[in-house]
Amino acid sequence: MKKNIENRDDLSLLVHTFYAKIRTNAEMGHFFNETITDWDAHLEKLTDFWENNLFAVRKYSGNPIAAHVEVDEKFHHTVNPDIFGLWLNLWFETLEELFEGENVELLKRRARKMGTFLLISIYENRTRNQSAFSAQTSM
Template sequence: MMKDIQNRNDISRLVSSFYEEVRENEEIGPFFNRVITDWEAHMEKLTDFWESNLFHKAVYKGNPRIAHIHMDADTDHTVEIKHFGEWMRLWIKTIDQMFQGELAERAKNNARKMSTHLYLGIYMNRKPGIAGNP
């Protein structure tokens, strides 16, 4: 039986394993590899984010919604809902390979909610006529 996510080290391992796959993924890797220039700093920020999210600690400083809106603009408004679906597939797969339990399930559920929120933020901030926005 696998253990649940228990601490920052577990989150760091999860985030590192996940983004190794993301960076190699043909569907979503190009978005991340084009926009992220300092992967070490980004991994630390993502670990902060998930530590804040799962353990209710105020360690994350940032605005994921704004970051994703900028990323969409930087990639010529080519982000589609299918990209969030692929991100979710990899996230759930990575969690399921490494952990099981209440926090593992919370990480999956929170990511589902977050991905919907982030995609809607991207879509609502596109100017009319850009990438399918009426």
């Protein structure tokens, strides 16, 4: 029988299993493999992030919006809703594969919500850049 997500070790297993899939994913792997140089540190940070999110343990300090806006710029604005959809599908799949219970459902909802915010921020940043460009060229 699968168990509920109860502690940091559970989250660490979730994060490691999820990113192992991400890294080898044909559509998404390159965003991560060409950006993240220290995978151990990255997986620790992501475990901190989800521990903060689920159990209010204040270890994570970072700026996910800025990080994703930068990734979108680095990859010439190719981070689109399909990519977020793929990310979320893999997240749901991994959660269901390893665990069951209310925290599984909570982490699905939290990731979906965060994905929406990240995507909106990415598109806002593109619009800002475009307006700055038009203002410059119309002078």
